[in-house]
Amino acid sequence: MDNIRNIVILTGAGISAESGLRTFRAEDGLWEDHPVEEVATPEGFARDPDLVQRFYDERRAQVIAANPNAAHLALGRLDSAWRRGDLLIVTQNIDDLHERGGAARVLHMHGQALSAWCTACDARHAWQGTLRNRPPCPACGMAALRPDIVWFGEMPYQMERIYRAIAAADLFVSIGTSGAVYPAAGFVQEAARSGARTLELNLEKSLGSRFFDETRLGRASDLVPALVEELLAQP
DSSP: OOSOOOEEEEEOHHHHHTTTOOOSSSTTOHHHHSOHHHHSSHHHHHHOHHHHHHHHHHHHHHHHHOOOOHHHHHHHHHHHHOOSSOEEEEEOOOSOHHHHTTOOSEEETTEEEEEEEETTTOOEEEOOSOOTTOOOOTTTOOSOEEEEEOOTTSOOTTHHHHHHHHHHOSEEEEESOOSOSTTGGGHHHHHHHTTOEEEEEESSOOTTGGGSSEEEESOHHHHHHHHHHHHHTOO
């Protein structure tokens, strides 16, 4: 890991699974309980807002109850110590475990469970309680709050910033991702085209493993701290 300056790290559900948060695509994943069309599309929300609000109320409670694991803590350490160049942690996860693990340079491309978005005035608010009772927006007073989550058919957040960071990266790391959800699944190819070294850390090979220069298999709580030690040991 020599001559690494700019790093982009993509994290998926696998990094938070060890904190007890269920992954969407595992055998016991959330889509098993609810068809995606019911709880993760604008059409589903329009059809049955109570179901969708209840679903995300439950996700919010689970996030609050979870704690960062060794992988989150290691990335927090990397964020604090990395001064050679730029670092961006792009997460597909809606939990706040990266932040509670000490990381500040985090971009939530799919939104955040602990945030509410007002569709009337476009304000976003930190939120830990229920949205089922249709509380008023603290900014405009309208009862137009929904989960601040990017649903299927909606554009992920800050894509231009992500692509700029990937274009400048010397190292692109994917941790705990399925390689099945686009546009994130295509980031490795963007990084490779820009000349970055690409590394996958995962419990098992993903659908996109063939695009990486190297794949390391194992638990995120083992692999990520080892990678951080390797990066911080650069002369």
